[in-house]
Amino acid sequence: DAKTTQPNSMESNEEEPVHLPCNHSTISGTDYIHWYRQLPSQGPEYVIHGLTSNVNNRMASLAIAEDRKSSTLILHRATLRDAAVYYCILRDQTGANNLFFGTGTRLTVIP
Amino acid sequence: EAQVTQNPRYLITVTGKKLTVTCSQNMNHEYMSWYRQDPGLGLRQIYYSMNVEVTDKGDVPEGYKVSRKEKRNFPLILESPSPNQTSLYFCASSLSRVPTYEQYFGPGTRLTVT
Numbered sequence: 001d002a003k004t005t006q007p008n009s010m011e012s013n014e015e016e017p018v019h020l021p022c023n024h025s026t027i028s029g030t031d032y033i034h035w036y037r038q039l040p041s042q043g044p045e046y047v048i049h050g051l052t053s054n055v056n057n058r059m060a061s062l063a064i065a066e067d068r069k070s071s072t073l074i075l076h077r078a079t080l081r082d083a084a085v086y087y088c089i090l091r092d093q094t095g096a097n098n099l100f101f102g103t104g105t106r107l108t109v110i111p
Numbered sequence: 112e113a114q115v116t117q118n119p120r121y122l123i124t125v126t127g128k129k130l131t132v133t134c135s136q137n138m139n140h141e142y143m144s145w146y147r148q149d150p151g152l153g154l155r156q157i158y159y160s161m162n163v164e165v166t167d168k169g170d171v172p173e174g175y176k177v178s179r180k181e182k183r184n185f186p187l188i189l190e191s192p193s194p195n196q197t198s199l200y201f202c203a204s205s206l207s208r209v210p211t212y213e214q215y216f217g218p219g220t221r222l223t224v225t
Contacts, residue, residue, distance in 0.1 A: 032210045043115075043201050043216030044154070087153075091210035099203075099214060101146075101154035 004088045009106045012078045020073040020105055022088030027068050032091045035062065035073045036099070037084040044087065044101070047073065083109045113138045115217035117202050123223045124192055132187045132220050134202030140215075142205040143185040144169065145177065147198040148219075154201065160185055161208055192224045 005023040012018040024033065035047040048055055048062045050071070055062040061074040075082055087104040115136045124130055136143065144159035146169075156169030160179040174196055176188040185204075189196060202217040 034210075034213075036214075041219075043203075043219050044214075045216065046213035049211070049213070093210055099146075099154070099156070101148075103151065103153050 003100070004090060004102060006086075006088055006102065006105045008103065009108065011108045011110060012075075013110050014080060015077050018075040018078045018082070018107065020075075020086050020088075020107065021070065022072070023070045024088070024090055025069045027090055028092065030093045032093075033062065033064060033068075033071050034089045034091055034099070035060070036087045036089065036101070037082075038087070038104070039081075039084045047086070049091075078107075078109045080109050080111060083107055113215070115202055115204050115215050117200075117217040117220050119220060120218065121221050123225065125225055126193055127191050130189050130192060130222075132189075132200060132202075132222070134185045134187065134217060135183050136185075136202075136204040136215070137183065138204060138206070138215065139182065140204035141182070141207050142214075143179065144203050144214075145175070145185070145187045146201045146203065147171065147196075148201065149198050157187070157200075189222075192222075194224050196222065197224050198222060 034049040036044040038044045048060050050062045063072045085104040085106050087101050089099050118133045141162050145157040146154040148154045155171045157175050158177040160166040166177050200220045203214045205214045206212045
C-alpha cells in the first residue's frame with residue numbers, strides 16, 4: 001500500500017470546523033482512502049472512506065482532490081470527544097487487508 | 112451489540128512464560144488480524160486470517176503464533192515472551208478483505224514482559 005503524510009498535530013476550538021489534511025502523492029487508481037481515529041486508551045475506530053468522490057456520513061466528511069493526491073477529513077463542529085489521533089490510510093484492493101497506520105495527526109480540541 | 116473483545120486487558124508476565132491473548136468477535140466476520148502499537152511506530156500488523164484455518168504473517172510476526180479454529184475466535188500466542196514484546200495489542204475484524212469494509216478493533220491488551 002502507498003504511504004500517506006499527515007501533520008503531527010493540530011488544534012481546534014470547540015464547536016469550530018476542523019480540516020485534517022493528508023497527502024498521498026503515490027496513490028494508485030485502485031487505492032481507497034480511509035480515515036480512522038483513536039481516542040485515548042481505546043482501539044482505533046473507523047471514520048470514513050472514499051475512492052474518488054467526496055463522502056459524507058454522520059461522523060465527518062471526506063473531501064478528495066481531483067487528482068486524488070490529497071484528501072481532507074472535515075469535522076463540522078469539533079467537540080471535546082473528537083480529541084484523538086486521526087489516521088489517513090490507503091487500502092489497495094490487492095492487499096491483504098492490512099491497514100498501514102503511520103503516526104497520524106493528534107487533534108487537540110480547546111474548550 | 113456488535114463488538115470485538117479481548118482478554119486479558121492487562122497482563123504482566125516474565126520472560127519465557129507462555130501466554131495467550133484471546134480475541135472474539137460476534138459479527139460473523141471472515142477477516143481477523145492482530146496489531147501491536149508502540150510509541151513512534153504506529154500500529155503494525157502481526158498476523159491475519161482470511162477465514163477459518165487460513166492464517167498468514169503480517170509485518171512483524173516473529174515470536175508470535177495464531178490459530179483460527181472457529182470463525183469468531185483468533186487467539187494470539189506468545190510461546191516464549193521476551194521484553195521486546197512489551198506492547199499494546201489490538202485485535203481487529205472485518206466482514207471480508209474487500210477494502211470497502213471497515214475494520215472493527217478491540218479495546219486493546221497491554222502486555223508487559225519483565
